[in-house]
Amino acid sequence: MNALAIEGLRKRFVRHLQDARELSVLEGVDLELQAGTCTVLRGASGSGKSSLLRCVYRTYRPDAGSIVLRYDGQSIDLATADDRAVLSARRRLVALATQFLQITPRVGAVDLVAQEGLEREPAAELLRSLGLADELLEIAPATFSGGERQIVNLAITLARPRPLLLLDEVTASLDPTRRALALRALSARRDAGGTLLAVFHDPPDHPGLVDRVLEMRAGRLVSA
Amino acid sequence: MTSALRELLDAGPRTRSGYAFAYMDESAKREVRRALLKGVCIPGHLVPFASREMPVARGWGSGGLQVTLATIVPDDVLKVIDQGDDQSMNAVGLRELIAATSGVPTTTDARAATLIQTRHRIPQDDLHEGQVLVFQIPVSDPLRRVSARPSVTRRLHAEGDYTALWLYLYEDTAQMGRSSFTHSYPVRVDDGYVMTPSPIPRYDVPRLHQAPQLSLFGAGREAAVFAVPPYTDVVPLAFEDRAFEPERFTEDCWRCGADGSYLDTEFVNGLARMVCSDTAWCARRRAAAG
Amino acid sequence: MSVALRVEDLTVRYGPGCQACAEPTASDSAGALCADCGSVHGCREVGFEVGAGEALGIVGESGSGKSTVLAALNLDQPVSGGRILLDGDEITAAAGSDRRRLRAESLGIVYQTSQQGLDLAISAGGNAASRLLAVGWRSYERVRAEALTHHESVELAGERLDTPVRAFSGGMRQRVQLAKALISRPRLLLLDERTSGLDVSVQARILDLVRRIRRETDVALVIVSHDLAVIRMLAERVLVMQAGRVVEAGLTDQVLGDPQHPYSQLLVSAQLT
Numbered sequence: 001m002n003a004l005a006i007e008g009l010r011k012r013f014v015r016h017l018q019d020a021r022e023l024s025v026l027e028g029v030d031l032e033l034q035a036g037t038c039t040v041l042r043g044a045s046g047s048g049k050s051s052l053l054r055c056v057y058r059t060y061r062p063d064a065g066s067i068v069l070r071y072d073g074q075s076i077d078l079a080t081a082d083d084r085a086v087l088s089a090r091r092r093l094v095a096l097a098t099q100f101l102q103i104t105p106r107v108g109a110v111d112l113v114a115q116e117g118l119e120r121e122p123a124a125e126l127l128r129s130l131g132l133a134d135e136l137l138e139i140a141p142a143t144f145s146g147g148e149r150q151i152v153n154l155a156i157t158l159a160r161p162r163p164l165l166l167l168d169e170v171t172a173s174l175d176p177t178r179r180a181l182a183l184r185a186l187s188a189r190r191d192a193g194g195t196l197l198a199v200f201h202d203p204p205d206h207p208g209l210v211d212r213v214l215e216m217r218a219g220r221l222v223s224a
Numbered sequence: 225m226t227s228a229l230r231e232l233l234d235a236g237p238r239t240r241s242g243y244a245f246a247y248m249d250e251s252a253k254r255e256v257r258r259a260l261l262k263g264v265c266i267p268g269h270l271v272p273f274a275s276r277e278m279p280v281a282r283g284w285g286s287g288g289l290q291v292t293l294a295t296i297v298p299d300d301v302l303k304v305i306d307q308g309d310d311q312s313m314n315a316v317g318l319r320e321l322i323a324a325t326s327g328v329p330t331t332t333d334a335r336a337a338t339l340i341q342t343r344h345r346i347p348q349d350d351l352h353e354g355q356v357l358v359f360q361i362p363v364s365d366p367l368r369r370v371s372a373r374p375s376v377t378r379r380l381h382a383e384g385d386y387t388a389l390w391l392y393l394y395e396d397t398a399q400m401g402r403s404s405f406t407h408s409y410p411v412r413v414d415d416g417y418v419m420t421p422s423p424i425p426r427y428d429v430p431r432l433h434q435a436p437q438l439s440l441f442g443a444g445r446e447a448a449v450f451a452v453p454p455y456t457d458v459v460p461l462a463f464e465d466r467a468f469e470p471e472r473f474t475e476d477c478w479r480c481g482a483d484g485s486y487l488d489t490e491f492v493n494g495l496a497r498m499v500c501s502d503t504a505w506c507a508r509r510r511a512a513a514g
Numbered sequence: 515m516s517v518a519l520r521v522e523d524l525t526v527r528y529g530p531g532c533q534a535c536a537e538p539t540a541s542d543s544a545g546a547l548c549a550d551c552g553s554v555h556g557c558r559e560v561g562f563e564v565g566a567g568e569a570l571g572i573v574g575e576s577g578s579g580k581s582t583v584l585a586a587l588n589l590d591q592p593v594s595g596g597r598i599l600l601d602g603d604e605i606t607a608a609a610g611s612d613r614r615r616l617r618a619e620s621l622g623i624v625y626q627t628s629q630q631g632l633d634l635a636i637s638a639g640g641n642a643a644s645r646l647l648a649v650g651w652r653s654y655e656r657v658r659a660e661a662l663t664h665h666e667s668v669e670l671a672g673e674r675l676d677t678p679v680r681a682f683s684g685g686m687r688q689r690v691q692l693a694k695a696l697i698s699r700p701r702l703l704l705l706d707e708r709t710s711g712l713d714v715s716v717q718a719r720i721l722d723l724v725r726r727i728r729r730e731t732d733v734a735l736v737i738v739s740h741d742l743a744v745i746r747m748l749a750e751r752v753l754v755m756q757a758g759r760v761v762e763a764g765l766t767d768q769v770l771g772d773p774q775h776p777y778s779q780l781l782v783s784a785q786l787t
Contacts, residue, residue, distance in 0.1 A: 016776035017783060058765065060772045083765055084565070087750055104725070104747060105718030115729065383611045390647040395640045397654055398676045463654035 002070065003035040003195040004056070004164060009065035009079070011055055011219075025051040027219035029065070035163065038186070038196040038209055043216035049199045052216070053166045055079075056197070057096040058086045069093060071163050094164040097157040099172050101141055101149040108138040109152050116159035126155045130185060131178040146173035154182055158189065165189065167198035183209055246293040247325040252276055256294035256449070260440060263451035268413030270364055270381070275447035285318055285343060286444030288360030292322060292341045295356060295440065302330045303337035307488070308345040308501035315343075332504040344407070346428040348485050348502035351437040353454060359422040364443035364450070366410040366420040386410075386418050389461055397466055409468070410461045413452055418461065426470045427486045432458040473498065480509040516566050518601060518701050518734035519587070524560040525595035526582050529553025546577065546758045555758040556582035559596070562753055562763065564702075569728060569735035571749035571766060573742065573781065578755040580738045584704055587736060588623045589613050600701060618648040622695030622733075623704040628687035631694070634680040638665055641679060642694040649698070664693040668723055684709070685716035692723060700733060707739040717744075724748055742770055742785045754778045 011026040025048050033039055041049045054060040056067055058078055067078040071093055076085060078094075104112065109132065113123035124137050130151045136144065141152050150173050157165060167186070171179045183206035190196050190209065204210060215222045244250060252274075259273040278286040296302065304319035306312040310332045318341065323330050331337050334347035343360040351357060367377040370388040380386070389410050396404040403409070407423040411432065421429055422441060432439065432452060439452040452458060460468040476483045478497040485505070487498040500506035527535075535548035535555065546555045557579035564570045572580040585591035587598060589608055598606045600620055608616055625631040632641050639661040651657050658675075665675050668689040674682075679690055688709060695703055705724065709717075721744060728735060728748075739745050745752055745766060752769050754762040754777065762775040773779045 013772070014774075016779050054771065059767045061764070061768060061774070083751055086765060102746070104722075105715075106722045107725075383614065385611070385614060385648070387644060387648040390652075391636065391640055391644045394643050394647065394654065394657065395636055398637060398639060398658065463657075464652045466654045 002032045004031070004033040004197070005066070005068045005070070006031040006052075006056070007066045007068075009052070009055060009067065010063045011051055011060055012063060025219050026055065026062075029219075029221055031214070031221060033195050033197060035195050036190060036193045037211040038190045038198065039212045039214060040203065040210050041197070041199045041214050041216055042203070047216040048219040049216050050168055051219075053096060053168050053197065053199065056164075057090070057094060057166055059096070069164060092160075093162055094166065095157045095160070095162045096166040096168070097153050097170045098168045099146075099150060099153075099170065101144075101153045103142050104140075105142065106140055108140055109144075109155075110137045112141070112152060113155045113159050116156055118159050123155070123159065126159065127151065129181065130155055131174075131181045147175060147178065150174055151178065151182075154185070158185060161192075161194075163193070164195045165197070167196060169199055169201055171204070172201060179204075180206065243325055245298075245326055246296050246322065247279075248276065248290065248293045253294040256290055259449050260291065260294070260451060263440070263449050264438070264453050266417070267452050267456050268411075268417035268419040268450060270378075270419075270448045270450050272448050275444050278444065279321060280318065282445040283362065284314060285341075285360040287442030287446070287449070288341050288343070288358050288444075289318060289322070289442070290444060291358045291440050291442035291449060292339065293325075295358070296322065296326055296328055296339055298326070298328060300328050300339045301337050302328050303332060303334060303340045303347075304330070304342075305340070305345065305347065305502075305504075306343045308348070308486070309503045311503065333508070334502075334504065344423045344425075345486070345501055346424060346431050348500065348505040350431075351435065353436040355437040357437050357439045359424075359439065359441045361420070361422045361441045361443040361448075362445075363408070363420065364441070364446045364448040366408075366418055381417055384416075386461070389418065393461060393463065393466075397463070402466075402469070403462075412457075412459050412461060414456050415459075419450055419452075421458070425486060426460075426468070429458075429460050429468070430470060434458075477506060480506045480513070482506070482509060516601070517563050518566045518568075519564040519736070520599040520602075521563070521583075521587070521596070522561050522599070523596035524583065524586060524593060524598065525558045526556035526586060526591060527553050527558075527594040528556065531594075546579070555579075556591070557586070557755070557758045560753075560755075560758075560760055561596075562760070564734040564736060566701075566734055567728070567732040568751070569737060569749040571745035571752040572736065572738045572755060573740070573745055573752060574755035574777075575740075575781075577757070579758040580755050581706070582758070583755070584623075584706055584736065584738050587702070588621055588704055589617055615649060618645045619698045620701045621704065622698065622700035622702070624688065624691040624695055624706060626706040626708050628679070628684070628691060631691045632679050632687060635678055637676045637678055638670065638682065638690045638693070639675040641690055642697045645694060645698050660697060661693075664697045665690075667696075668693045669719070683716075685712055685719065688712070688716075688720050689723065692720070692727075696727065696731075696733075699731070703727070703733045703735050705735060705737040707737055707741070707744055721747060742782065746770060754781065 007030050009026050009029040012022050012024040015021045043049050055062050062079045065079055069076050069078055076089055110120055110124050114120050132151045141149050154170055171182050183204050187206055187209045256273055259271045263271045278289055280286050304315045306315040319330055334349040339356045341358040365377050367380055371377055393403055407425055408420045409426055409429050410418050411421050412418050421432055434455050436454050438454055441450045462468040473487050475498045477500045479499045486501045488501040489496050490499045529552055531553050532551035534550040535553055560583055574580050586593050593606055597604055605616055642661045642664055643657045646657050662675055666672055670689055737748055750766055752766045753760050756777045762769055762778045770782055773782045
């Protein structure tokens with residue numbers, strides 16, 4: 001059952017501040033992902049990996065193509081859906097996790113995760129399972145290191161059982177121990193039927209996590 | 225008193241040549257009466273009128289005086305009091321002017337008077353049907369604190385927006401446990417407009433409710449009149465869980481021994497005494513006691 | 515999800531208007547001032563929707579029209595054209611006691627400066643209470659209890675309920691405005707976040723309160739700010755305004771991450787988000 005079907009996806013930027021110069025980042029991407037799989041995107045900087053994730057999440061507005069997400073007998077084309085439908089899809093169906101945590105002043109790590117719909121104790125447990133030290137649970141992440149912020153980011157992403165997870169370098173700042181914890185959690189999500197599309201700078205070494213590796217070059221997938 | 229007025233008084237009790245009955249010319253009186261009629265038809269509503277120059281300065285009862293002069297007829301019996309006292313300088317001056325220019329007899333007995341002009345008090349005697357009570361008013365609009373501009377307050381009255389008054393009540397209650405209005409307590413008339421009952425004390429405010437007399441209010445400087453017809457609801461603004469409280473006195477009148485009348489402080493031989501504010505009423509009680 | 519607020523073709527024009535500036539395709543570069551008749555458009559043909567529980571940000575430089583739109587929504591500003599609908603009812607030309615009731619009940623606003631929104635001589639509780647008194651609450655105890663509840667919900671100390679607002683700091687005054695806005699459980703909350711002079715930690719506290727309000731109620735929120743980071747934190751959709759018009763509208767992360775219109779690109783590039 002294919003959970004995500006991308007067809008003919010194109011994206012270019014028009015930089016009005018630079019004489020309307022055009023920058024093309026996706027030249028036509030076709031991709032199908034099955035539920036319960038983890039697909040890794042690789043490629044040089046600027047090859048379009050992050051842009052692809054952002055188009056699926058609708059942070060970037062695609063210029064052409066379709067992005068059809070299927071779940072529970074329903075489907076939605078994220079490329080053309082209206083704002084409210086996209087917001088609804090983000091709440092229930094798809095999450096995007098990057099390296100960077102949006103800093104919300106004054107709110108502690110546990111509360112940030114709990115606001116995704118968990119009780120405090122399960123939220124705390126999730127953070128602990130990803131390797132966050134107990135003494136940091138109630139602290140607002142503004143003073144956290146990059147790695148600690150990434151743990152919070154991942155916990156927020158995993159808090160709700162969304163079927164599609166888009167992951168952009170989510171282990172980049174983690175030490176080996178915590179990276180292993182993160183990959184184990186992602187693997188468990190995949191095993192439970194989740195669909196993962198991830199960008200990793202270093203190929204993840206968790207056994208059995210990666211089902212498929214795709215290469216991107218100059219805005220296209222070069223192997224499928 | 226001016227020499228002209230002295231001559232007037234010396235000349236005898238009936239109307240003087242060259243003066244209209246009750247000093248004001250007929251067209252002036254007619255205009256005030258029209259305004260008063262409108263006021264009676266719309267209880268508590270401020271009605272503007274062309275306030276004439278009077279032989280008393282603004283701030284000394286010129287409005288109440290115009291209402292009295294426009295209303296008085298030869299058959300009336302007049303009483304004038306100031307803070308309950310018939311013999312204060314202001315009460316005397318006003319009474320003599322009205323009497324001199326109208327020939328109307330005067331009295332200090334509130335039961336016998338048909339027309340009573342008053343400043344800051346209602347007579348201690350309960351009044352009856354057929355009597356007219358004229359109040360002197362300094363500030364005619366209870367919303368004056370909100371804005372000095374009539375265009376603003378007229379709109380608030382028209383829309384029944386008395387939020388500001390309720391807010392003052394709330395603030396006073398929060399800060400002091402009670403309202404700070406010691407006099408001029410705002411009242412709702414006939415379940416409609418909110419008016420100021422003139423600077424009468426809280427003690428007198430409940431006595432306006434369903435009163436049998438006609439109450440007329442005149443503000444000379446502000447050029448406005450308003451009215452409360454007989455047997456009209458007059459209810460002080462109060463929260464439903466903070467009842468309106470009139471003053472209570474812990475002493476009896478030092479002169480006549482009455483308990484429950486409104487008392488003023490008077491200095492007798494250097495000592496402060498609480499005595500009836502209504503001097504005529506108090507004197508009558510003392511006379512009856514022998 | 516129900517649409518709490520719908521705005522259609524909202525136009526505020528100062529001046530007589532003429533054929534030239536009535537033209538809907540009048541160039542953006544002409545700005546808000548009409549060269550022919552001298553009319554200035556505070557905003558023109560602005561349209562958007564906000565559902566119950568949703569938040570919409572409005573950004574743009576000074577003179578973009580965002581303040582005009584906010585003032586029009588709060589019925590502070592007479593409107594030259596277009597409609598404002600709250601829960602499907604048109605409120606555009608509400609006047610007199612209707613307007614007063616809407617402003618006291620269904621609408622709540624936090625102004626840029628506390629003097630606009632508060633009577634500084636009155637206590638914090640009194641400022642909030644005035645909205646209840648305006649719509650007929652007549653029990654002192656209930657009014658006071660409600661004022662205290664909302665006062666404490668914005669993290670103000672109960673002991674200061676009766677303190678005149680002029681004794682409060684800027685950040686506290688903002689919170690008094692917030693309590694006052696929310697005491698009537700409005701359908702629409704208007705927040706003008708551009709309060710200068712508040713230090714960062716104070717501002718953070720208020721933003722946190724607004725986030726909590728969004729979680730706990732289904733009030734629709736319209737927030738005007740200079741600060742894109744604030745918009746990103748509080749609003750999931752945003753309008754970009756320039757010279758009185760909406761030049762771009764969409765999901766906040768999309769407008770900030772992939773701005774289409776030249777002016778949006780300029781705005782985003784000039785700020786740290």
